[in-house]
Amino acid sequence: MSTPHTRRYRQRGAPIIHDTIDNETIAINQLTGAYYSLEGASALAWQRLEQGASAADIGAVLANAYEGDRAQIDAAVDAFLAELIDEQLIVVDESPATESAHVASLPAQAQAPFAGLRLQRYTDLEVMLLADPIHEVDDTGWPMPIAEQRP
Amino acid sequence: MSAARLVDAARASFAAARRSAASGELDGQLAGHAVRFEFAGDFFAPQLTRALAIDSSPARQAAGEPALTMHAWDAGSTGVRLDSDSWAGLMINSSSVIEEMSDERYQVSLELHGALASILDRVTGEAYHYVPDPRRLPAWETTHPARVLLATWARDQGLVTCHAAAVADDDAGLLLCGGSRAGKSTTTLACLAAGMRAAGDDYVLVEPGAPPIVHALYRSTLLELDNYQRNERLMPVVDHVADQADRRKAVMFADGADRPLIAGGFSIRGLVALHVVRGSRPSYRRASGAAALRALAPSTLSQLGMVDAAGLARLADLCRSVPAFDMQLGDDPAPVPDLLRQVIAEARAATTAVAVHA
Numbered sequence: 001m002s003t004p005h006t007r008r009y010r011q012r013g014a015p016i017i018h019d020t021i022d023n024e025t026i027a028i029n030q031l032t033g034a035y036y037s038l039e040g041a042s043a044l045a046w047q048r049l050e051q052g053a054s055a056a057d058i059g060a061v062l063a064n065a066y067e068g069d070r071a072q073i074d075a076a077v078d079a080f081l082a083e084l085i086d087e088q089l090i091v092v093d094e095s096p097a098t099e100s101a102h103v104a105s106l107p108a109q110a111q112a113p114f115a116g117l118r119l120q121r122y123t124d125l126e127v128m129l130l131a132d133p134i135h136e137v138d139d140t141g142w143p144m145p146i147a148e149q150r151p
Numbered sequence: 152m153s154a155a156r157l158v159d160a161a162r163a164s165f166a167a168a169r170r171s172a173a174s175g176e177l178d179g180q181l182a183g184h185a186v187r188f189e190f191a192g193d194f195f196a197p198q199l200t201r202a203l204a205i206d207s208s209p210a211r212q213a214a215g216e217p218a219l220t221m222h223a224w225d226a227g228s229t230g231v232r233l234d235s236d237s238w239a240g241l242m243i244n245s246s247s248v249i250e251e252m253s254d255e256r257y258q259v260s261l262e263l264h265g266a267l268a269s270i271l272d273r274v275t276g277e278a279y280h281y282v283p284d285p286r287r288l289p290a291w292e293t294t295h296p297a298r299v300l301l302a303t304w305a306r307d308q309g310l311v312t313c314h315a316a317a318v319a320d321d322d323a324g325l326l327l328c329g330g331s332r333a334g335k336s337t338t339t340l341a342c343l344a345a346g347m348r349a350a351g352d353d354y355v356l357v358e359p360g361a362p363p364i365v366h367a368l369y370r371s372t373l374l375e376l377d378n379y380q381r382n383e384r385l386m387p388v389v390d391h392v393a394d395q396a397d398r399r400k401a402v403m404f405a406d407g408a409d410r411p412l413i414a415g416g417f418s419i420r421g422l423v424a425l426h427v428v429r430g431s432r433p434s435y436r437r438a439s440g441a442a443a444l445r446a447l448a449p450s451t452l453s454q455l456g457m458v459d460a461a462g463l464a465r466l467a468d469l470c471r472s473v474p475a476f477d478m479q480l481g482d483d484p485a486p487v488p489d490l491l492r493q494v495i496a497e498a499r500a501a502t503t504a505v506a507v508h509a
Binding site: 017018019020021022023024025026028030031033035037039122124136137140141142143144 | 264440452464471
């Protein structure tokens with residue numbers, strides 16, 4: 001049985017779309033209109049979640065890429081994953097694990113100081129993106145404008 | 152009702168509308184592609200002819216088989232409705248598209264609670280644009296009509312529609328990105344007043360490449376009324392004042408004498424994310440491609456009905472292809488054109504340096 005630290009997560013896929021430029025990921029929730037920015041270590045953690053990874057996997061990758069206390073990194077990863085789950089950007093991954101071996105084989109990198117993980121959320125487009133069913137129609141079946149809809 | 156049956160119904164309804172009311176046609180080119188517009192009734196002909204950046208010069212009219220043939224009519228002036236089954240219960244997705252009626256070939260969209268319906272056959276380029284009652288259309292549909300339909304058609308032609316302005320000094324230009332109230336329109340009009348070129352102040356078509364080429368989509372330019380009153384010289388003619396929700400905007404269609412020219416065909420050398428900071432002086436700095444994507448993608452995708460991975464990837468590719476800058480706009484637009492000329496020079500130098508290094 002997996003503990004929370006070894007439980008694997010992966011990016012949710014649709015309705016979440018994302019792209020990465022210059023070590024910054026932009027992710028958009030197609031249903032809610034919320035969009036997100038993940039920079040630096042946060043973008044790296046997000047990329048590890050593409051194929052599925054546990055908190056331990058991500059902690060190992062970040063410890064390899066950044067200089068910092070491992071316990072501090074692991075705590076940041078746990079909080080970051082909780083935030084990604086709250087925002088419905090990731091889900092539990094039930095597929096067989098393959099990441100740990102890959103993480104173990106990563107070469108050591110030039111290390112910058114670990115400055116934490118951050119999910120920046122923007123909500124200014126939420127109203128524009130919400131989906132909507134056609135509730136009311138006139139006698140010919142054509143949608144009625146809101147002002148004319150029956151109470 | 153399937154999309155194919157809806158197209159048949161729209162074809163028959165449009166033919167009936169042409170028989171019952173005045174009709175007209177417009178042939179020309181949009182972003183270098185032959186297009187044809189057929190109208191029934193007296194609403195769409197002046198609206199689309201005035202707002203769309205169609206090059207209808209004689210040389211452009213004889214440009215071969217059209218890649219898009221749009222049939223536009225309204226029930227108000229023709230008395231002919233789109234003959235379709237009930238739309239009750241259909242789900243309109245976040246891009247205004249009715250997924251149950253759309254597939255790889257057809258896109259059916261219904262905007263503004265039924266104020267506007269569009270059908271596009273992506274294989275043949277046959278399109279239908281129908282409005283039951285023009286009085287229900289918001290002002291932006293008059294200044295920037297058929298956005299969702301045209302953005303999908305443009306995508307099929309390999310073009311990227313951007314919620315952005317585009318200005319240039321000679322043949323080298325910039326894409327000016329930012330959501331509502333970022334300063335795109337004021338900056339565009341300031342650049343035109345300073346002798347620069349512009350391909351649009353709100354939506355433009357970009358042809359990917361090295362460098363990308365920008366084309367005009369609309370001829371309309373808009374300034375918030377209080378902004379216009381502070382900067383009247385930027386808009387030499389006001390065609391009307393549009394009410395947009397809680398905002399009022401002065402509208403000028405840039406076509407004809409005494410008006411600046413909106414025309415594309417120039418290269419994009421850089422992307423600029425605009426921000427208004429009241430009380431400050433204009434300034435700029437280099438920025439990451441991600442900053443440009445953040446300024447460009449969310450509003451572009453949501454307003455043009457392309458909130459999907461492919462749409463985001465196209466915008467990301469554009470942001471990777473040229474240098475990005477962040478520009479802070481102050482209260483006075485007068486210094487901005489010269490700053491943008493500096494940005495163009497810097498972007499060209501950066502691109503040249505990369506090419507030499509490669």
